[in-house]
Amino acid sequence: MDTRLSLLLFAATLFTSSAFAQDDQQALIDQARSAAPSMVSADATVVYRGKTLVEGSNGWVCMPETLPDDNAPICNDPMWMKMLTAVGSKADFTAQGIGVSYMLQGDGGVSNSDPYHPDPMHSHDFIKEGPHLMLIVPKALLEGMTDDPAAGGPYVMWGDTPYAHIMIPVGERE
Incomplete structure (x- = not known):
C-alpha cells in the first residue's frame, strides 16, 4: 500500500x-x-x-x-510512517530497514515501555523528551543497548514491543 x-x-x-x-x-x-x-x-x-x-x-x-x-x-x-500506522492499528511491525523521525520541538511524554499505557503521565517510566531524533532499526541491532533515558545518550523506547526504536536526544529535556 x-x-x-x-x-x-x-x-x-x-x-x-x-x-x-x-x-x-x-x-x-x-x-x-x-x-x-x-x-x-x-x-x-x-x-x-x-x-x-x-x-x-x-x-x-x-x-x-x-x-x-x-x-x-x-x-x-x-519506514517511520509504516511503524506509526502499525502502532495506530495495534498491528504487528517488523523493521525492514532503517527509519528516521525528527521531533526537534520535543514530545508530550509517554511511557518508555508501553505505547498503549492507559495513563502514560503516571507510568513508572514516564519520559518527556526534549529535542530528539528517533531511529527504527532491525530489532537485533538493539541488543545490548540501554532502555534507561537517564543513562545519558541514546536509549531504546518500547523495547519489548514490535515498535522498538532508538531515541537520540539532541537537546535538553524540559
Whole structure:
C-alpha cells in the first residue's frame, strides 16, 4: 500500500477532520515543519488530523502534533510512517530497514515501555523528551543497548514491543 495512503488511513482512524481559517492552516504547517530541519521539512507532505494541508515531494510526512493537542510536531520518513500506522492499528511491525523521525520541538511524554499505557503521565517510566531524533532499526541491532533515558545518550523506547526504536536526544529535556 502506498505510504501516503497508509498515513491517511492511519490518521483518519485517530483524528477527525475540521475546517481551518487560512491563518490557522499556515500556523499548523509552520508548526509541523518545525519538527525537522528545513532540508527535510520544506518539501515534506504536511498532514493534520487526517487532512493533507500540503502535498510534498520528498517522501517525508510532517504533522503539527503527534497526538491530538500535544503540541509535539513530528516529521517521518516512509519506514517511520509504516511503524506509526502499525502502532495506530495495534498491528504487528517488523523493521525492514532503517527509519528516521525528527521531533526537534520535543514530545508530550509517554511511557518508555508501553505505547498503549492507559495513563502514560503516571507510568513508572514516564519520559518527556526534549529535542530528539528517533531511529527504527532491525530489532537485533538493539541488543545490548540501554532502555534507561537517564543513562545519558541514546536509549531504546518500547523495547519489548514490535515498535522498538532508538531515541537520540539532541537537546535538553524540559
